[in-house]
Amino acid sequence: MQDTSLRVALLFGGQSGEHEVSVNSAKSVLQAIDRGKYGVETVWIAQNGRWYWGITPDQVLKQGVGASAPGEFGRDGVQVTLVHDPENPHFMALDRRELPNGGRVNLVFPVLHGPFGEDGTLQGLLEMANLPYVGSGVLGSALGMDKDRMKAVFAQAGLPLAHYLTFLRAEIRRDAEGCIHRIAENLGFPCFVKPANLGSSVGISKAHDNLELRRSLELAAIYDRKIVVEENIRGREIEVSVLGNDEARASLPGEILPAREFYDYEAKYQDSASRLLIPAPLSPALQADLQATAVKAFRAVDASGLGRVDFFVTADDKIVLNEINTMPGFTQISMYAKLWEATGIPYGELVDRLITLGLERFRDTRNRKIARV
Incomplete structure (x- = not known):
């Protein structure tokens, strides 16, 4: 009998610092999804950015999120790419082996957090491939x-928002004292320093004085070229x-x-x-x-x-x-x-x-x- 269930590609992992959060999220989705209604394929994105078909969240958690090659998972997993053919979007194995259903799916469920997953870049990729997906589109993801x-x-x-200031990394490195003065003058202490484009509170600090503020700006600048500083509420x-x-x-x-x-x-x-x-x-x-x-x-x-x-x-x-x-x-x-x-x-x-x-x-x-x- 032919499988007529809707085929879902569960996409997880990713290159951001929230890789492990994504793997755990995907594990929960995989456990809960109705297998009588949906056929599910797993696609893991390693932290080096390569995509692998057939590796499950449990395998990644067992091996460790730092794993980056299918050989580390035994015989499971094959490196794939997404073919951008709007009339026939599908995943293709780089070694040309045959994937289930020719690598075709009806929808992508991208359980990805942070850059290159939640920021509109992946969403643009799926839009160009003409593939439905769960979640916000390019604009909503990028703004979020x-x-x-x-x-x-x-x-x-x-x-209603808290008061905030935004700085570029180049601006901070060129005139850190000037930036610190503006923050102290307009927002006061304590204040929160955040990379503009990151999640799960990675790179975020609470600064109580000028010295902590300088360190916080330096930390945030490691993670992004744009830094947001907010008043404490x-x-x-x-x-x-x-x-x-x-x-x-x-x-x-x-x-x-x-x-x-x-x-x-x-x-x-x-x-x-x-x-x-x-x-x-x-x-x-x-x-x-x-x-x-x-x-x-x-x-x-x-x-x-x-x-x-x-x-x-x-x-x-x-x-x-x-x-x-x-x-x-x-x-x-x-x-x-x-x-x-x-x-x-x-x-x-x-x-x-x-x-x-x-x-x-x-x-x-x-x-x-x-x-x-």
Whole structure:
């Protein structure tokens, strides 16, 4: 009997510092996806950027995320590339061996975080190949990754933000003292220093004085050519998940109680003392305001499919929008999924809805003319 199920390529790993987060996210998706409804192929992107068909998240976790060659996985895995033929998009083995179904899939589920996965570059690749995929498109992904441009769009939409300044790496190296003076004068201490294009709090520091600020700027400049510095907001850390395309909806809000001074990479993924309160203890009016603002932020950057919107809520219940993540951590215990579970959508159903939304968005974006003929 011919397999008539919709074929999904689960794309995971990647070159960013969030490689391991991606592998764990993909493991959860692979465990939860309905195999009666979907045929699933796994494609792992090693940290050197090479793509391998047939290697599973469990194999990567067992071998170690630093693995970079199929030989390290025994006889499993074959290096592949994506063929950009809009009439016949497919994966092709570089050694010319035959892939299942000729390497053709109906949709790509890119469970990738950070640069070259969540920033619009991969999305552009899939658009050129004429392949449907889960999540935001090129613009939404790019704006969701670049904290400077994201904030500019949020400000233009009239959304509440903390004060911030943006610097180029060359500017910092040319006149570090001048940059430090501007930050101290306009934002004060403490302040947060962030690479503009990175996730999972990698490269982020909280600076309390000029010396820490200089070190923080130097650290952030390792990770990006553009650095965002934000004023410190004293408030509760609240997150809201968003699901949908044109008719997006927001989940119940959740609150983070970080084990460290701020919710850095270690507090997110390594320190079990960090706690999540779901739902967050909020008044009905404040909850509704957060949900409405989350959807506005989602629309402002032209996101689609999924997004997690992060806020601060001050002691007087003022909302400050921090950022949106267009491909947030996606394990079953990640905040994004747990918020939807509390709102009434279990993880397996969430995976199914995202695939449906990806196909819906593909049909909608292809329903246009891009030439006069």
